[in-house]
Amino acid sequence: MVNICYIVGTAGSGKTTLTDSLQRFLLTKGASFTTINLDPAVKHIPYQADIDIRDYIDYDLLVDEYKLGPNGAMIAAADLIAEYITNIREDIEELGESSDIVLIDTAGQIELFAYRAFSILLTESFPQDTSTLAFLFDSALVSNITGFLSISLLATSVQLRLNLPIIHVMTKSDLLKDHQIERILAWKEDPYEAIEELGGMSREYALQIGQLISIMGDIPLFPVSSLTGDGLDLLGAQLSRIFVAGSDWLI
Numbered sequence: 001m002v003n004i005c006y007i008v009g010t011a012g013s014g015k016t017t018l019t020d021s022l023q024r025f026l027l028t029k030g031a032s033f034t035t036i037n038l039d040p041a042v043k044h045i046p047y048q049a050d051i052d053i054r055d056y057i058d059y060d061l062l063v064d065e066y067k068l069g070p071n072g073a074m075i076a077a078a079d080l081i082a083e084y085i086t087n088i089r090e091d092i093e094e095l096g097e098s099s100d101i102v103l104i105d106t107a108g109q110i111e112l113f114a115y116r117a118f119s120i121l122l123t124e125s126f127p128q129d130t131s132t133l134a135f136l137f138d139s140a141l142v143s144n145i146t147g148f149l150s151i152s153l154l155a156t157s158v159q160l161r162l163n164l165p166i167i168h169v170m171t172k173s174d175l176l177k178d179h180q181i182e183r184i185l186a187w188k189e190d191p192y193e194a195i196e197e198l199g200g201m202s203r204e205y206a207l208q209i210g211q212l213i214s215i216m217g218d219i220p221l222f223p224v225s226s227l228t229g230d231g232l233d234l235l236g237a238q239l240s241r242i243f244v245a246g247s248d249w250l251i
């Protein structure tokens with residue numbers, strides 16, 4: 001059995017840093033893990049990747065050879081990953097079987113992981129009940145209600161597309177004051193009071209989005225700071241509950 005956590009989120013939301021901090025947290029708990037970098041364009045990663053997409057795909061060569069711009073090259077790279085999906089799946093199976101958890105750090109722009117073909121090929125290779133998405137809410141983007149709803153809508157879109165269980169993680173919580181974090185957590189329970197304060201079209205849209213999001217059910221939101229380590233214990237405990245219900249490898 002392979003337990004997989006796909007770390008997804010908007011560009012710069014803290015995916016790579018969270019992969020690193022979560023890995024270090026797991027180490028202190030004595031959990032075993034496999035770490036995977038799925039970003040072909042990243043130059044530096046702070047963790048030791050057990051599987052690295054850069055071993056399969058040379059992003060700079062794509063740029064030079066096909067004279068592509070940065071986004072075109074990323075799309076070409078994402079579509080190339082599909083060609084190697086069997087190898088990647090076998091690598092994950094081999095290493096993941098002997099790990100408590102497989103952490104997958106996905107590429108910068110969310111659309112590359114969420115909407116290109118390879119992601120479906122990859123996620124469908126493993127059972128749904130041993131996979132989860134950790135969708136990152138960047139603190140910098142969700143401290144007002146319209147930002148919060150927009151990112152929630154994006155999370156819903158990704159969940160719809162990949163059809164996997166999901167948890168929400170609010171990254172860079174150290175950048176927010178306690179009362180701001182509490183306000184965002186309160187929006188998660190009930191966004192309508194804040195929506196009522198919006199005017200015009202924004203209010204109408206926000207109401208519709210609020211309803212759509214509430215249909216998706218109660219999804220927990222975990223504030224986490226990779227910088228201070230705050231919240232990693234609760235996030236770790238949640239992953240532990242998802243993957244090994246009743247066991248205590250992280251709690």
Ligand SMILES: Nc1nc2c(ncn2[C@@H]2O[C@H](COP(=O)(O)OP(=O)(O)OP(=O)(O)O)[C@@H](O)[C@H]2O)c(=O)[nH]1
Nearest residue numbers: 011012013014015016017107108109172225226227
């Ligand atoms: N203050 C603070 N900064 C953070 C935290 N996590 C990440 N950052 C910063 O946010 C920036 C982006 O972090 P990354 O981990 O590279 O984000 P990413 O989502 O992997 O970025 P891309 O893969 O390029 O989309 C970096 O400057 C990090 O140092 C955090 O918990 N607190």
Ligand SMILES: [Mg+2]
Nearest residue numbers: 015016039108
């Ligand atoms: Mg990254």
